Amino acid sequence: MWLLLLFVSSTLGLHTKEPPLPESASRNEVPERWIDVKLNHFDASNTETFRMRYYYNGQYSTSTGSNIVIYVGGEWSISPSWVSAGLPYELASYTNSGLFYTEHRYYGLTRPSSDTSIQNLRFLNVDQALGDLAEFIEHVKSEQFEGGRFRNASVALMGCSYAGTMATWMRLAYPHLIDVVLSDSGPLHAKEDFPEYLEVITEALRSQGSEACLNSISDAMTRLRDLLYTNEGAAQASSMFKTCAPLQANATLDLSTFFWYGITENFARLVQYAMPGDITKACDVITDRSQPDPVQRLANWITNVTGSCIEPRYTVVVTNHRNTSYDSPDATMRLWTYQTCVEYGWYQTTTSSRQPFLTTVPLEYFHQMCKDFFSNDIDEELLRSGIQRTNLFFGGLKRPDYVVSVAGGIDPWSPMGPNMTHSTPLSPVYVVSNSSHCRAVGPIASSESDEIRNVKFQVLNYMSYHMTGIPIMDASAHVALLTPILLFAALVLSITM
Ligand SMILES: *[C@@H]1O[C@H](CO)[C@@H](O)[C@H](O)[C@H]1NC(C)=O
Ligand SMILES: *[C@@H]1O[C@H](CO)[C@@H](O)[C@H](O)[C@H]1NC(C)=O
Ligand SMILES: *[C@@H]1O[C@H](CO)[C@@H](O)[C@H](O)[C@H]1NC(C)=O
Ligand SMILES: *[C@@H]1O[C@H](CO)[C@@H](O)[C@H](O)[C@H]1NC(C)=O
Ligand SMILES: *[C@@H]1O[C@H](CO)[C@@H](O)[C@H](O)[C@H]1NC(C)=O
Ligand SMILES: *[C@@H]1O[C@H](CO)[C@@H](O)[C@H](O)[C@H]1NC(C)=O
Numbered sequence: 276m277w278l279l280l281l282f283v284s285s286t287l288g289l290h291t292k293e294p295p296l297p298e299s300a301s302r303n304e305v306p307e308r309w310i311d312v313k314l315n316h317f318d319a320s321n322t323e324t325f326r327m328r329y330y331y332n333g334q335y336s337t338s339t340g341s342n343i344v345i346y347v348g349g350e351w352s353i354s355p356s357w358v359s360a361g362l363p364y365e366l367a368s369y370t371n372s373g374l375f376y377t378e379h380r381y382y383g384l385t386r387p388s389s390d391t392s393i394q395n396l397r398f399l400n401v402d403q404a405l406g407d408l409a410e411f412i413e414h415v416k417s418e419q420f421e422g423g424r425f426r427n428a429s430v431a432l433m434g435c436s437y438a439g440t441m442a443t444w445m446r447l448a449y450p451h452l453i454d455v456v457l458s459d460s461g462p463l464h465a466k467e468d469f470p471e472y473l474e475v476i477t478e479a480l481r482s483q484g485s486e487a488c489l490n491s492i493s494d495a496m497t498r499l500r501d502l503l504y505t506n507e508g509a510a511q512a513s514s515m516f517k518t519c520a521p522l523q524a525n526a527t528l529d530l531s532t533f534f535w536y537g538i539t540e541n542f543a544r545l546v547q548y549a550m551p552g553d554i555t556k557a558c559d560v561i562t563d564r565s566q567p568d569p570v571q572r573l574a575n576w577i578t579n580v581t582g583s584c585i586e587p588r589y590t591v592v593v594t595n596h597r598n599t600s601y602d603s604p605d606a607t608m609r610l611w612t613y614q615t616c617v618e619y620g621w622y623q624t625t626t627s628s629r630q631p632f633l634t635t636v637p638l639e640y641f642h643q644m645c646k647d648f649f650s651n652d653i654d655e656e657l658l659r660s661g662i663q664r665t666n667l668f669f670g671g672l673k674r675p676d677y678v679v680s681v682a683g684g685i686d687p688w689s690p691m692g693p694n695m696t697h698s699t700p701l702s703p704v705y706v707v708s709n710s711s712h713c714r715a716v717g718p719i720a721s722s723e724s725d726e727i728r729n730v731k732f733q734v735l736n737y738m739s740y741h742m743t744g745i746p747i748m749d750a751s752a753h754v755a756l757l758t759p760i761l762l763f764a765a766l767v768l769s770i771t772m
Contacts (some may be wrong), residue, residue, distance in 0.1 A: 293351040294435055294713050296360050296530065305330050305355035307384075310414055310743035312551060314387055314398055316406030327407055328378040332358035335374070336351040336424060342372040342742050343415060343428040343476055346716075347408065347445075349438035350611045352383030362716045362731055363455075366603060369747045373425060376410055378485050378667070379404050379438075381610050385599070387751065390599040391606060393649050396613050405441060405448050408432075412452045429742040433712035435459040436688070448673040449736045455741035456678045457734055459715040461690030465558045465665040465673050467620035467658060468638050470627035471690035473539065476631045479546045479685040484558030485710070491562050493631035495569035496538075502570070503530060515574040518722050520591075533587035534635035535627075538573075542632075545622065547687055549711040551723055567583035570707040593647045616653050668752035679737050681709035703737065707731045 305596050307328055314323040330353065336342075357363065360747025378385040389394035429583040430453050433596045434442035446453045480488055502508030504511050509522040516537060523529060538562045545557055557694040560576040566716035577585070586592060595605045596612065603609070615621055622641040625632045645653045672693055674680065680697075682689045683704055707714065715729055715734065722728035737745040 276541050293348075293357075294352055295717065296356050296717065305332060305358055307355075312380075312407045312410045315581065316403055316410070325380070327380065327411065328353065328383060328385045329411070330355050330358045330376040332364070332374040333365070333421065336421070337371055337372055337391070338422065340371060341424045341428055342370050343412070343425055343430045344370065344372040345375045345377060345408070345412070345432050347432055347434035347438040347439065348376060348378045348382070348444050349381050349434065349436055350379060350607065350614070352607075353378045358404055358408070358472050360718050362718065362734070365719060366431060366433065366731040366735055366738055369735060370429075370431070372428075372431070372742075373415070375411075375415065377408060379441075380407055382607060383638065386601050389398060390699050391601060391609055391613075392407075392599045393653075394529070395599075398612075399459070399610065400618060401441060401444065401614075401665075405445055408441070408445055409449050412449075412544040423558070429454045429713035431455050431457075431738050431742050433459070433716060433738075434461065435716045436461060443678050443680070444669050445675060446678055447669060449677070455738050457715070458678060458692075458739060460619065460681065460683055460686050460688055460712045462688050463617075463664040463669070463674070463693065464691050465621070465671070465690065467622065467625055469621045469625055469691065470624050470630075472543070472621075472623040473625060473632060473689040474627050475685065475687040475689060476542050476546045478559065478672060479554060479687075480542070483554035483685065485562070487562050488558035489570060489631055491569045495561075495573040496631055496633050496635070498568075498570050500635070511585075515571060517578050517581075517584050519586045520588050522587050525747075528589035528640070529548055529587050529769045530587045531640040533585060533635050534632065535640065537577060537581070537587065539625070539632050539636055540625065541577055544684060545580070547712045549597055549685065551709070558717045593644075596648045598704060607761045612644065612648055613653075614642075616658055618647065620658060620662050621761075623687075672697055674702050677741055678700070679734055680704045681715040681734065682706045682712055683712055684708040684712065685737070686712045688712055691767065703733075705733065 308331055309326045309328055311324040312327045312589045314325055315321040344363050345359070346357050353376050358374050364374055366372065380387055380403060383389070387398055397679070412430055414420055416428060418426070419494045430444055432442040432453060434457070439458030440463060442456045443458045443461055446456045477489065499512060501523065502512050504524055506524050508745055513521045518533065522533060545553060557576055560579070561572050563572055566575065596609045600606065600607065622638060624638045624641070625634050625636045626638060642655050645658065674693060674697060679702065680693045682692055682694055683703065693704045694706055695706055702735040704751060709724065710727055714723070715731055719728060719731050722731060735746055740746040
């Protein structure tokens with residue numbers, strides 16, 4: 276249940292909740308720390324600053340010769356758990372590194388303004404966030420931080436999802452500050468309409484579920500669409516799907532809201548965060564022959580996974596996202612939606628015909644959302660020029676050197692990131708066949724398949740080599756030939772010793 280709660284966040288936000296760590300939580304008490312960084316990195320005459328939050332674990336650093344590993348925070352609130360477990364922690368242990376976890380401006384408690392009104396959001400963009408990281412690294416490498424022990428450090432960044440994107444672009448924008456990078460599932464190519472997202476979901480439902488599962492969803496969607504042409508049908512659908520208010524026949528924006536939050540988002544969440552067996556189990560409910568009506572079978576699955584009513588009222592969604600308080604429940608989605616409206620697009624529409632959800636969530640729905648959440652100035656023209664700018668400044672899929680990227684074979688975000696065709700000796704790409712989003716940054720010991728475990732070893736090896744000149748296989752030759760479980764045991768032993 277806790278895991279479910281963690282994931283009740285929109286997948287439009289890639290990962291608007293911090294990626295969870297299996298069974299670890301905050302193992303030890305790590306105090307939060309703060310650093311003042313410039314509000315506007317691109318105007319030398321503006322000397323305003325704000326407080327940026329981070330966590331630090333120095334257990335593997337030494338007074339001389341320490342390196343730096345930063346787990347980059349994305350569009351979520353950071354927690355101390357990631358400085359005490361996970362792949363970044365393991366890299367730090369192999370490379371005598373201090374381990375840091377930074378919070379992205381505007382998210383969590385890193386709040387550069389009093390609220391999130393549109394005027395105050397003008398300093399929310401990736402360029403500024405990368406500037407924050409650059410300033411942060413300079414500070415950690417200075418005499419002022421921990422007696423200057425990181426003065427000569429090699430610097431490695433690891434990030435998943437949008438934070439993987441940021442890590443990649445740090446190497447591009449600040450090569451003198453960054454030695455090596457892991458991007459796990461980071462999209463690199465900004466694009467307005469992103470119908471490929473639902474195509475990958477369709478393929479995952481087919482390969483991990485069944486053709487019958489897809490057919491059932493397709494039948495359900497056709498019948499549901501027909502029901503929603505009449506008031507009686509709409510009333511029927513409202514009660515089947517437990518909507519928070521009755522659906523109205525032909526109410527375009529409300530119906531898109533219902534299909535987006537109520538239907539496609541639940542499939543998005545299922546596949547984006549799938550663990551082995553999850554998709555098969557969902558398809559068992561969707562194809563359960565004891566229920567003859569495909570709409571009812573779909574409703575059974577949806578109501579079971581959502582656990583609360585589905586909000587179909589577009590005006591209610593807009594009102595919730597117009598709240599400019601940092602503490603409003605939709606604040607994170609407001610902030611990330613702003614970034615999509617001015618920098619990335621990435622709208623998970625039903626534009627493709629290779630998916631079973633008909634044309635229920637068109638691109639215009641998101642155009643309207645940008646205007647209604649923020650202002651009429653945040654229109655398609657601005658969106659398109661913002662996307663063009665992002666791809667111009669960061670080069671899309673032309674990756675910089677010393678970046679290792681991991682892509683999940685069933686990660687719906689993968690079409691916006693690198694695949695095998697982008698792999699080079701200096702910047703390798705690993706595609707993990709049945710993996711979903713962000714499966715490479717977790718601890719080696721909790722790998723769900725040999726394939727992903729092996730990729731994590733490759734990543735540690737590559738990064739360690741480019742930080743210290745020594746791959747971990749050599750550095751720990753005495754454990755390299757052990758099975759991963761034993762290797763983990765050895766690692767734990769070496770930590771506790
Ligand atoms: C950093 O490098 C300089 C020059 O090589 C050396 O004198 C100094 O001791 C090193 N500092 C640390 C903390 O390793
Ligand atoms: C991926 O999943 C499919 C379907 O469950 C299975 O047939 C295939 O063997 C898996 N591939 C790997 C490499 O595990
Ligand atoms: C909804 O639209 C359909 C198709 O345009 C039309 O046939 C139907 O009468 C409309 N229903 C209502 C309740 O207006
Ligand atoms: C609902 O979900 C629970 C687990 O979350 C599962 O045990 C149960 O079988 C599901 N019921 C239906 C009808 O899908
Ligand atoms: C906005 O959200 C805050 C925090 O949840 C709440 O206290 C406030 O009443 C909300 N404002 C409006 C106008 O709904
Ligand atoms: C790899 O990415 C390129 C560019 O995005 C795309 O055209 C190509 O189809 C992808 N290849 C595979 C095997 O997914």
